[in-house]
Each structure stands twice: as structure tokens, then as C-alpha cells.
Amino acid sequence: MRVKVKVDNGWCWVYNGSMKIEFGLMSILSTALLAILMLIPTGSISINTIDLSVRINSDSVSLGFHPTFICHADTDGLPLGACFGNVVIVNANVPDTHMPRLIDHESRHLEHWKALGEFTWVARYILTLEPSYVDWRNSSIELAEMWKPPHGWPDRWCWLRVKYCLI
Numbered sequence: 001m002r003v004k005v006k007v008d009n010g011w012c013w014v015y016n017g018s019m020k021i022e023f024g025l026m027s028i029l030s031t032a033l034l035a036i037l038m039l040i041p042t043g044s045i046s047i048n049t050i051d052l053s054v055r056i057n058s059d060s061v062s063l064g065f066h067p068t069f070i071c072h073a074d075t076d077g078l079p080l081g082a083c084f085g086n087v088v089i090v091n092a093n094v095p096d097t098h099m100p101r102l103i104d105h106e107s108r109h110l111e112h113w114k115a116l117g118e119f120t121w122v123a124r125y126i127l128t129l130e131p132s133y134v135d136w137r138n139s140s141i142e143l144a145e146m147w148k149p150p151h152g153w154p155d156r157w158c159w160l161r162v163k164y165c166l167i
């Protein structure tokens with residue numbers, strides 16, 4: 001890895017360690033989904049959260065960047081809400097009184113994808129990712145039933161991670 005360093009009389013390149021950029025298949029697929037959703041003329045996309053993380057080990061430092069998005073679109077005929085990776089799609093025609101519960105539900109799925117990565121697809125057979133009961137006016141009941149990553153759980157997936165090896 002070469003690093004540009006400012007010195008008294010200009011810049012110089014320092015060769016040390018190596019840099020690794022992690023932007024895997026899930027990141028590519030979720031970004032492609034987001035790009036497709038941007039093409040829907042009646043839809044709107046907003047940033048839901050932006051998670052920044054820093055991991056420091058004895059031999060490396062890595063920075064994680066994980067944005068999540070919510071897309072409101074006319075998806076009549078499809079499920080009211082869906083989530084893949086860091087992208088949530090909700091039917092824009094859902095009444096305002098029901099929308100908070102739907103967003104809460106899909107936001108929990110965002111946590112699932114971040115915590116489990118591609119294993120989310122198979123985890124549904126082991127963990128309770130979907131609730132058995134839904135109260136449209138109160139999301140707390142279903143959120144209590146839906147699996148939540150325990151505190152300290154090592155996230156399996158981060159949308160973009162830049163790792164700099166010190167050695």
C-alpha cells in the first residue's frame with residue numbers, strides 16, 4: 001500500500017501495509033436494487049440510517065459504512081413491505097395510520113440482513129424473523145417476537161468496509 005504523506009517540501013509516497021476494500025455480492029445486489037427503484041417515477045427514496053463503524057485490531061484498522069434506505073412506491077398487488085439488504089420497499093398506498101408499524105417491521109429486517117448477511121435466507125428456518133401476530137396500530141408486540149441481534153453481535157455484512165492492514 002502506498003500512502004501519500006505531506007512533508008515539509010511537498011508530498012511523498014509511503015509504502016506500508018495494504019488496503020482492502022470489501023464490497024461484496026450483497027452490496028452489489030442491494031445497490032442494483034436501489035438503482036432500479038430510482039427508476040420508478042412515482043417512487044420516493046429516503047435515507048433511513050447511516051451506520052459508521054470502526055474496528056481496530058493489532059494488525060489492522062477498518063472503517064465500515066452502512067447506509068439504509070426506505071423506498072415508498074406504488075406496489076399494489078405485491079406484499080405491503082419488503083426488505084433486501086439495506087433497502088426497504090413499502091407500498092406508498094398503505095394508510096398513514098399503518099405506515100409506522102410497517103416501517104418498524106421492515107427496519108427490524110434491516111437489522112437481520114446486517115447481522116446475518118446472506119444467511120438471512122436460511123435463518124428464517126431457525127430464528128423467528130417473521131411474527132405470528134400483527135397489530136396494525138402497535139408494532140411492539142411483533143417486534144418482541146421477531147429476532148433481534150443481541151448486543152455485541154458481530155455483524156456479518158457491512159455495505160462498504162475499507163480495511164487497512166498495518167503490517
Ligand SMILES: [Zn+2]
Pocket residue numbers: 105109129130
Ligand atoms: Zn417481515
